[in-house]
Each structure stands twice: as C-alpha cells, then as structure tokens.
Amino acid sequence: MAWGGGFGGGGGGMFGASQQTGLPFGGIPSELQSEANKVLATEPPREPSALSFSQRPSAKERLPLTLPRMLRVYPGWVAGGSLLVILTSLLLQGGPLLTELAINHGLLPGHRSLEVVFVCGGLYMVLAVANALLQRVQVDVTGKLAARVMHDLRIRVFIHFQRLSMDFFTEEKAGVLMSRMTSDVENLQQLVQDGISSFASQGLTMIVITAILFAINVTLALWTVLLVVPLMFVFTLWFHHASEKGYLLARDRIANVLADLSESLYGIRVVTANNRQQRNIRNHRHVVGAYRDANIYTGRVNAIYGPSTNMIGIFGSALLLGIGGHMVIEHKLSLGALVAFFLYLNRFFQPIQLLVQQYNSLQQGRSSVIRLRELLETPPTIDEMPDAIELPTIAGRITFDHVSFGYGPDNLVLHDVNLEIAPGESVAFVGPTGAGKSTMAKLANRFYDPTSGRILLDGIDIRTVSLHSLRSQLGVVPQEAFLFAGSIRTNLSFGRTNITDLEIEEAIDVVGLHELIERLPDGLDTIIHERGQTLSAGERQLLALARAFLARPRVLILDEATSSLDLQSETVIEKALDRLLEGRSAILIAHRLTTAQRADRIVVIDEGGIVEVGTPHDLLGRGGAYASMYEAWLESGGRDATRS
Numbered sequence: 001m002a003w004g005g006g007f008g009g010g011g012g013g014m015f016g017a018s019q020q021t022g023l024p025f026g027g028i029p030s031e032l033q034s035e036a037n038k039v040l041a042t043e044p045p046r047e048p049s050a051l052s053f054s055q056r057p058s059a060k061e062r063l064p065l066t067l068p069r070m071l072r073v074y075p076g077w078v079a080g081g082s083l084l085v086i087l088t089s090l091l092l093q094g095g096p097l098l099t100e101l102a103i104n105h106g107l108l109p110g111h112r113s114l115e116v117v118f119v120c121g122g123l124y125m126v127l128a129v130a131n132a133l134l135q136r137v138q139v140d141v142t143g144k145l146a147a148r149v150m151h152d153l154r155i156r157v158f159i160h161f162q163r164l165s166m167d168f169f170t171e172e173k174a175g176v177l178m179s180r181m182t183s184d185v186e187n188l189q190q191l192v193q194d195g196i197s198s199f200a201s202q203g204l205t206m207i208v209i210t211a212i213l214f215a216i217n218v219t220l221a222l223w224t225v226l227l228v229v230p231l232m233f234v235f236t237l238w239f240h241h242a243s244e245k246g247y248l249l250a251r252d253r254i255a256n257v258l259a260d261l262s263e264s265l266y267g268i269r270v271v272t273a274n275n276r277q278q279r280n281i282r283n284h285r286h287v288v289g290a291y292r293d294a295n296i297y298t299g300r301v302n303a304i305y306g307p308s309t310n311m312i313g314i315f316g317s318a319l320l321l322g323i324g325g326h327m328v329i330e331h332k333l334s335l336g337a338l339v340a341f342f343l344y345l346n347r348f349f350q351p352i353q354l355l356v357q358q359y360n361s362l363q364q365g366r367s368s369v370i371r372l373r374e375l376l377e378t379p380p381t382i383d384e385m386p387d388a389i390e391l392p393t394i395a396g397r398i399t400f401d402h403v404s405f406g407y408g409p410d411n412l413v414l415h416d417v418n419l420e421i422a423p424g425e426s427v428a429f430v431g432p433t434g435a436g437k438s439t440m441a442k443l444a445n446r447f448y449d450p451t452s453g454r455i456l457l458d459g460i461d462i463r464t465v466s467l468h469s470l471r472s473q474l475g476v477v478p479q480e481a482f483l484f485a486g487s488i489r490t491n492l493s494f495g496r497t498n499i500t501d502l503e504i505e506e507a508i509d510v511v512g513l514h515e516l517i518e519r520l521p522d523g524l525d526t527i528i529h530e531r532g533q534t535l536s537a538g539e540r541q542l543l544a545l546a547r548a549f550l551a552r553p554r555v556l557i558l559d560e561a562t563s564s565l566d567l568q569s570e571t572v573i574e575k576a577l578d579r580l581l582e583g584r585s586a587i588l589i590a591h592r593l594t595t596a597q598r599a600d601r602i603v604v605i606d607e608g609g610i611v612e613v614g615t616p617h618d619l620l621g622r623g624g625a626y627a628s629m630y631e632a633w634l635e636s637g638g639r640d641a642t643r644s
C-alpha cells in the first residue's frame with residue numbers, strides 16, 4: 001500500500017536552535033511607510049501564542065468534555081450573562097400586573113382615573129425600553145462567550161487530531177472528521193450563543209409566572225398546574241425519546257453523506273477515468289436517501305408534537321375562561337385579575353412551546369457534545385510512556401529484534417523479522433507488492449508498534465523515547481510527496497523552523513531542482529496549487545527529497561515513487577539520492593532495481609518475512625530470489641520491479 005498523505009514528509013532538525021525563520025525582510029518601501037504606520041497604530045498588541053504541543057495531554061485536557069467545563073473557563077462572562085438573563089426575564093413580567101392595576105383602579109365603573117392609566121402605561125413603556133437595552137447587552141455577552149468557547153474547542157479537537165495515530169486516520173474517514181469540526185462545533189456554538197440563555201430565560205419565566213398565577217388566584221392556578229402542565233409533560237417525555245433517536249440518526253447519516261462527498265471529490269480524477277460516475281451517483285443517492293429518511297422521521301415527530309401541545313394550551317385556556325368567568329360573575333375575582341391571569345397564562349404557555357422548539361437545538365448540541373467527547377477520549381494507539389526519555393543524537397543503528405506485526409489482531413503481516421542496519425548503511429527492501437516492505441518502514445518510524453518483538457535505534461527501544469525526539473531524527477520521504485498550500489520555500493522548510501536561504505540554495509543544488517525553480521514565475525516563492533498537481537511526479541519527488549535533505553535526519557526512510565518517471569528524471573533523482581544518503585542510515589523501499597543496486601545491502605521480503613539479505617553483488621551471485629527478480633526485471637526492460 002502507498003504511504004499516502006499520512007507520511008507528512010520530512011523529520012525535524014536537530015542542529016542549531018537559533019530562530020531565524022521566514023523570509024529575509026527587505027524593509028517597507030518608503031511610499032508605503034505612512035500607510036503602514038497608520039495600520040500599526042490601530043493594531044492591538046499581540047502576545048506571542050502561548051500554545052504548545054506535547055504528545056501527552058495535560059491533566060486538564062484529560063477531563064471529559066462537558067459544557068459546564070467549557071464554560072467554567074470564563075466565569076465572569078457566564079456570571080454576567082446569567083445575571084442579564086435573570087433581569088430580562090423578570091422585567092418583562094411587570095406588564096400584566098400594570099394592566100391589572102390600570103383596569104381595577106383606572107377603568108372599572110366607580111374607579112375611573114385617567115392618571116392611573118397613564119402612569120401604568122408610562123411605566124410599561126419604561127420597562128419595555130429597559131428590557132430592550134438589557135437584552136441587547138445580553139445577546140452581545142453570550143455571543144462573545146460562545147465565540148471564545150468554540151475557539152477553545154476547535155483548538156482542542158485539532159490538537160487531539162495531531163496526537164492520534166495513523167490507524168485512526170485510516171479507519172476514520174476524513175468526511176466524518178470534518179463533520180465533527182463543522183456541524184458538531186457549530187451546533188454547540190448555537191447552543192452556547194442562544195440555546196442555553198433562552199432556555200434559562202424561558203425556564204425562569206415559567207417559575208416566575210407560576211408564582212404570579214398563584215398570587216393572583218390559587219384555584220385558577222391549581223387548575224392550570226394540575227391539568228394542563230401534566231398533559232404537556234407527558235407529551236414532552238415522549239417527544240424527548242423520539243427526537244433524540246431522530247437526531248442521532250440524522251447526525252450519523254449526514255456524516256456518511258459528507259464522507260461520501262469528500263471521497264468522490266478527492267477521487268474525481270479516478271472516478272472520471274474509470275467511468276464510475278453512474279455508480280458513484282447511485283451510491284451517493286443511497287447515503288443521501290438514508291439521511292432524507294432520518295429527516296422525514298424527525299419532521300413527523302415534530303409535526304405530532306407542536307400542534308398537539310398547541311391544542312392542549314387552547315383547551316386549557318377555554319376551560320380556565322369558563323371557570324374564571326364564573327368566578328368574576330360571582331364576585332370571587334376582579335375583572336382586572338382575570339385579564340392579568342390570561343395575559344400571564346399566554347406567557348406561561350409560550351415558554352413551554354418555545355422550550356419545546358428549542359429542545360431540538362438543545363438535542364443537537366447535546367449529541368454534538370457526546371460525539372466530540374468520544375472523539376477527544378479516543379486515545380492514540382501509539383503513545384508516549386509517562387517516563388519517555390529524549391532520544392539522544394543517534395549514530396543510526398536500526399535493529400529489528402524478533403518483530404512480528406499485524407494491523408488486526410488475527411492477521412499477522414510480519415513474522416519474526418530480525419534485521420540490523422549499521423550506522424550510515426543504506427538498505428533496500430525489495431519484494432512483491434503486499435510483502436510487508438512499507439509495514440516495516442512504518443514500524444521503524446513508530447507509526448505502529450510491533451505486536452511482539454522490539455525495534456531499537458542505537459540499542460534504545462523506540463517505545464521508550466518521546467515521539468518528538470524520535471521523529472526529529474527520522475526523515476520520511478513518502479511515495480507521493482504531499483505538498484501543502486503555500487510557496488515552494490515554505491514547503492521545503494517543513495521539517496525544521498530555522499532554515500536559512502543558504503541552506504535552501506544548497507538543497508536545491510543537491511537535488512538538482514535549479515531548472516524547475518528558474519522556470520517558475522516567482523522562483524522559490526511560487527505558490528503551489530492543488531497539492532502540486534501542476535508539477536510533474538518527478539518534480540514533486542525532488543521537492544520531497546530536498547525537504548528531507550533540509551530536515552537533516554540521522555535516518556532516512558524513503559518509499560520510492562512507483563509512478564514511472566522519464567529516464568531523465570530518474571537519473572536526476574538517483575543522483576539526488578546519492579547525495580541525500582551520504583553518511584546516513586537509510587531504509588529504501590525500492591520499486592526500481594536500479595535503486596536497489598545502489599544500496600549497500602538488499603533485503604528481499606516476501607510474505608512478511610526476510611528471505612534473503614546481502615550486498616547486490618552477493619545476491620546476484622547467489623542465484624536466489626533476488627537474482628531471478630533481477631533477471632525478470634532486465635527482461636521486462638527495467639521497469640517497476642514489484643509489479644510481479
């Protein structure tokens with residue numbers, strides 16, 4: 001299998017710690033200086049980023065993700081927001097009381113007073129204005145709180161991705177991960193921004209109104225609380241179960257839709273070349289159809305719930321009108337109190353219905369928290385030991401000591417492999433596709449751990465050292481060089497931060513990239529598009545070699561590109577390889593036997609075991625597996641040797 005994008009290319013450096021990153025700065029042109037000063041004057045001072053990365057999460061990062069924990073980081077904002085929610089919920093409830101006052105003391109025969117009506121009306125307006133102002137501040141506060149909490153969450157999930165091991169990224173589809181970062185995080189943003197505050201404010205309103213209803217008239221209030229509320233409660237419980245099921249289903253299915261979409265878009269070249277459009281559409285229709293069914297189900301649940309609770313509310317009101325009206329006629333209740341009761345009653349049902357409507361977004365937020373928590377709790381399979389040491393600068397002795405390995409528990413891919421690579425020695429792995437060559441390389445880089453046995457670097461078990469110190473001394477050149485969005489220069493400087501222009505020049509010289517750089521419009525600063533699709537396969541490979549050269553690893557692991565290069569590119573690459581390998585231990589997964597022939601030793605791997613080891617000369621003389629491979633290769637005209 002190909003190493004694909006997983007091998008990000010380039011290890012890290014181990015020489016020099018001086019920080020002289022970035023481009024040489026030529027200064028701001030004089031005609032732009034005044035503009036620059038203006039911009040600088042308005043720029044807030046920025047602290048250097050306090051973010052750092054370590055493979056082992058801190059004790060705080062290890063706590064399960066919950067909404068309260070996310071919010072607790074900003075106690076001031078939470079307290080301010082809560083206070084504003086309480087104030088706004090209380091302020092609005094003054095209105096009906098003022099109406100009652102106006103009716104009973106300003107409008108009823110015998111009590112007519114324009115003054116009372118005007119004062120009540122004026123106070124009502126003051127309350128409304130104060131409420132609007134406070135609400136404005138509250139929305140601003142909760143919006144800012146949500147933005148901060150979501151920022152922290154995005155960074156936390158992203159850092160977790162950096163810690164996870166290769167098996168996670170091969171098993172989890174990119175689309176599913178993207179949906180965690182997009183729809184799940186956005187659901188939560190919605191929840192923190194509006195959901196929680198309006199939920200709290202509606203809940204609070206209900207409590208306040210219940211108290212007021214009882215204060216106005218106990219009998220009417222009891223009818224409301226004992227008859228209408230339980231009916232609504234039973235319905236809500238049913239809705240709770242049905243809608244949770246629906247939302248979990250919809251989340252899963254939209255993740256499938258996104259996964260299928262991203263795979264089809266990434267693979268569009270292969271899809272088109274193989275005429276798979278129709279099958280792809282059929283497949284996509286299948287996953288989109290499943291998502292539609294989940295949405296139809298939730299729609300049906302909502303359709304039953306909304307109108308039913310409405311009806312309960314209306315029936316309740318009609319019943320209370322009968323009872324309340326009777327009480328007014330019998331002089332057991334004032335007209336003003338009945339009007340106020342009904343005004344409050346509407347406001348009492350409103351939160352119940354709003355709470356239900358918002359229940360959906362609360363549900364979505366809740367399932368998003370659960371999913372994100374699960375994601376954050378997925379441990380990396382390859383982790384550092386708590387007492388991991390820093391790997392000292394190594395000479396480069398690599399030892400496979402009785403190594404067996406399988407990707408799954410039952411299926412061993414490597415069987416008891418023993419091999420020692422001396423410092424500075426280059427060893428080519430050859431053998432048929434699927435033999436286990438890349439797997440051995442992935443174990444050496446600790447992308448996976450052996451099922452049994454050990455891998456040692458200069459006699460140190462690589463499981464006992466920190467991942468950063470290990471990888472900073474290993475350079476990896478994958479089969480398909482992964483180029484990131486950015487300039488050629490930033491792509492080359494990927495493995496180390498303090499790379500000077502002089503070093504870049506040297507690397508370009510070593511791998512023979514001069515011609516390409518001269519041909520490009522902006523030289524080293526030319527921006528790479530679409531992961532370097534505008535460059536040839538040979539050029540991408542040369543860039544990857546230059547990147548590895550600049551990272552100055554002690555050990556190089558190179559998966560040779562299988563895509564056929566033209567003869568000229570092959571010669572250039574072979575020359576570059578010779579320079580790159582000088583003084584370094586190297587594992588070369590050789591697809592061309594010309595590369596294998598240049599190595600100090602060749603290891604022939606077949607069916608997960610080593611079948612032959614020796615210098616190219618020895619092996620050819622021995623007449624074994626390698627000799628017959630070599631013969632077949634010569635007969636085929638010297639193309640890819642592993643496509644047997």
Ligand code: ADP
Nearest residue numbers: 001170407413432433434435436437438439440
């Ligand atoms: P080679 O590099 O010699 O072509 P690999 O080391 O890539 O072979 O693969 C060895 C075996 O392991 C093959 O049978 C392959 O299908 C299997 N394999 C490789 N990668 C994975 C993976 N991520 N999960 C499961 N099996 C894998």
